[in-house]
Amino acid sequence: MKEFDTPGASGLIMEEPLLFAKAKTGRSGFSLPSRDVPRAELPPEAETRRPDLPDLSELEVVRHYTRLSQWNFGVDSGVYPLGSCTMKYNPKINEKLAALPGLAGAHPLLPEAMSQGALRLMFELQELLAEITGLDGVTLQPAAGAQGEYAGMRIFYAYHQKQGQTRRKVLIPDTAHGTNPASAALCGFQAIPIPSNAQGILAAESVAELMDTDTAGIMVTNPNTLGLFEENIGDIAQIVHDQGGLVYCDGANFNALMGIADMGRAGIDVLHLNLHKTFSAPHGGGGPGSGPVCVHKELQPFLPLPWIVKNEQGYTLVHEAPDSIGRLHAFYGNFGVMIKAYCYILSMGPLLKQASQCAVLNANYIKEALKEAFHLPYDRLCMHECVFTDQYQQEAGVSTLDIAKRLIDLGFHPPTIYFPLVVQGAMMIEPTESETKEDIDSLIRAFLQIAREACEAPDELHKAPLKTKRKRLDETLAARSPCLTG
Amino acid sequence: MKEIDQINLPEDLKYSEEHEWVSTDEDNMRIGISDFAQDQLGDIVFVELPEIGARFGKGDEFATLESVKAVSEVYMPVGGEVLQVNPELEDAPELVNADPYGQGWLIEIKPDEPSQADDLLDKNAYLAMIKGD
Numbered sequence: 001m002k003e004f005d006t007p008g009a010s011g012l013i014m015e016e017p018l019l020f021a022k023a024k025t026g027r028s029g030f031s032l033p034s035r036d037v038p039r040a041e042l043p044p045e046a047e048t049r050r051p052d053l054p055d056l057s058e059l060e061v062v063r064h065y066t067r068l069s070q071w072n073f074g075v076d077s078g079v080y081p082l083g084s085c086t087m088k089y090n091p092k093i094n095e096k097l098a099a100l101p102g103l104a105g106a107h108p109l110l111p112e113a114m115s116q117g118a119l120r121l122m123f124e125l126q127e128l129l130a131e132i133t134g135l136d137g138v139t140l141q142p143a144a145g146a147q148g149e150y151a152g153m154r155i156f157y158a159y160h161q162k163q164g165q166t167r168r169k170v171l172i173p174d175t176a177h178g179t180n181p182a183s184a185a186l187c188g189f190q191a192i193p194i195p196s197n198a199q200g201i202l203a204a205e206s207v208a209e210l211m212d213t214d215t216a217g218i219m220v221t222n223p224n225t226l227g228l229f230e231e232n233i234g235d236i237a238q239i240v241h242d243q244g245g246l247v248y249c250d251g252a253n254f255n256a257l258m259g260i261a262d263m264g265r266a267g268i269d270v271l272h273l274n275l276h277k278t279f280s281a282p283h284g285g286g287g288p289g290s291g292p293v294c295v296h297k298e299l300q301p302f303l304p305l306p307w308i309v310k311n312e313q314g315y316t317l318v319h320e321a322p323d324s325i326g327r328l329h330a331f332y333g334n335f336g337v338m339i340k341a342y343c344y345i346l347s348m349g350p351l352l353k354q355a356s357q358c359a360v361l362n363a364n365y366i367k368e369a370l371k372e373a374f375h376l377p378y379d380r381l382c383m384h385e386c387v388f389t390d391q392y393q394q395e396a397g398v399s400t401l402d403i404a405k406r407l408i409d410l411g412f413h414p415p416t417i418y419f420p421l422v423v424q425g426a427m428m429i430e431p432t433e434s435e436t437k438e439d440i441d442s443l444i445r446a447f448l449q450i451a452r453e454a455c456e457a458p459d460e461l462h463k464a465p466l467k468t469k470r471k472r473l474d475e476t477l478a479a480r481s482p483c484l485t486g
Numbered sequence: 487m488k489e490i491d492q493i494n495l496p497e498d499l500k501y502s503e504e505h506e507w508v509s510t511d512e513d514n515m516r517i518g519i520s521d522f523a524q525d526q527l528g529d530i531v532f533v534e535l536p537e538i539g540a541r542f543g544k545g546d547e548f549a550t551l552e553s554v555k556a557v558s559e560v561y562m563p564v565g566g567e568v569l570q571v572n573p574e575l576e577d578a579p580e581l582v583n584a585d586p587y588g589q590g591w592l593i594e595i596k597p598d599e600p601s602q603a604d605d606l607l608d609k610n611a612y613l614a615m616i617k618g619d
Contacts, residue, residue, distance in 0.1 A: 394487065397487075399487070418555040418556055421556055424526075475529075475554050476529035476531060476554055479529075479531035479532070479552075479554055480529075480531045480532075480579065480580065
């Protein structure tokens with residue numbers, strides 16, 4: 001079925017047993033230095049059972065882990081267009097700087113006087129994120145996006161408490177990220193869903209109908225999970241503010257907006273960013289996340305502790321504040337991720353705007369190239385990602401799952417599938433700005449090949465992937481009878 | 487997935503626009519999801535049912551179905567008190583796929599107002615609705 005050179009056209013994949021299965025008694029990967037003290041017997045109370053470690057040579061261990069790493073797929077191995085995840089390239093200079101011994105080895109309990117560099121880095125990163133979003137105050141504490149949402153909802157609650165009110169509801173559109181209702185519920189709010197309109201965005205009238213003085217505010221993902229800009233956000237914010245509510249923006253999709261949208265002027269009160277998405281720190285299995293929260297100045301007193309402040313002596317930490325929602329994370333958040341984001345922002349400078357423009361251009365390029373072959377439910381200008389469905393392929397019995405699995409054979413990570421839920425059989429493609437035109441064209445050709453295969457050999461697609469070490473996995477069995485203990 | 491003409495829709499049930507069915511031939515009513523709904527959801531891997539004795543109004547969310555594709559809520563086609571929940575589904579959620587009108591039933595209720603079922607769709611009206619989807 002080879003029609004053109006795909007990255008996944010050939011491969012040499014090794015089988016690899018467990019280290020315990022490879023072990024042979026007596027093999028060893030190291031030699032002890034010769035003893036230069038007299039031999040002594042262990043006292044009986046120090047004796048314990050020998051640890052159960054496999055006997056292996058150094059080369060066996062090196063090959064084992066190298067082979068396991070080759071079964072993996074990451075942005076360093078190929079195109080990774082996972083929608084709403086912004087799997088952009090993680091520049092290696094970020095890693096180099098985060099590994100500098102003065103930063104990597106800095107102990108979190110060092111006194112402030114000996115941590116001025118680290119504190120300055122965090123303070124300046126806060127200033128940069130404030131400028132990028134158009135908001136006033138920033139906390140770097142949250143460990144990931146969902147914890148940022150949680151912090152935001154705690155701030156909603158604290159703000160209304162301070163006004164002497166307990167508001168019980170939060171409005172959440174059906175195109176928001178799935179974590180939004182969970183974060184609201186965790187803070188005691190009832191999540192009220194709002195349907196998006198025929199254009200895939202939120203209408204101001206729908207918000208006006210539901211917004212009342214028992215509603216703490218609204219959580220809007222912008223751009224939303226259809227990859228569309230919520231262009232009524234200004235009017236929506238006005239409606240919410242008129243009833244005394246607050247506006248939260250889930251900024252997980254901020255990669256479309258850097259240097260373009262001023263969220264403060266759009267009426268946003270609280271917004272979280274994902275440093276591990278938009279600001280190029282590794283994502284998923286690559287390391288911990290970081291979900292800073294940016295707020296309007298009126299909400300600054302509620303930000304979690306500690307705060308970093310700058311005075312004549314330098315940088316110092318504030319550990320107590322009467323209105324703060326308190327601590328969220330041990331020490332100061334995930335500092336290593338902050339270093340990488342700081343490094344990315346400084347190395348890009350004004351080019352951040354161009355990164356967003358290229359991310360949007362790439363998504364629209366894919367949308368236009370594929371919309372004949374795949375059903376595009378919302379045919380309009382998209383932001384950083386575009387959403388197709390399997391409607392045309394369903395005629396031949398081929399589903400989104402089949403298409404995603406076949407992409408693996410062709411050397412691409414599949415897009416996000418079956419999300420957002422408002423689109424049946426969704427495929428959400430986010431190329432990011434990192435990919436070259438050649439690589440994007442290659443991805444497009446792979447999708448077009450699969451569309452042809454869906455007509456010509458639909459049964460073959462049900463078996464995909466065919467070239468991987470493990471073929472089609474039984475996801476139903478795995479979900480119904482999970483085996484979690486090995 | 488099934489073609490529309492392969493969808494099994496028993497004549498003696500009433501259907502809601504949210505794809506639940508109700509059996510109305512006895513005083514207590516059984517509730518489940520339609521063959522169309524189970525087919526759209528795909529393989530169901532987990533069913534969360536209410537407590538016996540719980541009360542819900544018409545349109546309230548009473549159960550959650552988790553499939554390999556998505557998590558979906560199930561809504562009361564008729565308000566009432568939960569008398570029984572299907573005990574088999576905890577260990578065998580696939581019954582909802584295999585036999586949505588029989589062994590895959592979800593709950594049995596004592597309706598507050600049995601006449602609420604009169605507003606639901608019959609087989610032909612429901613079929614017309616899903617064809618229009």
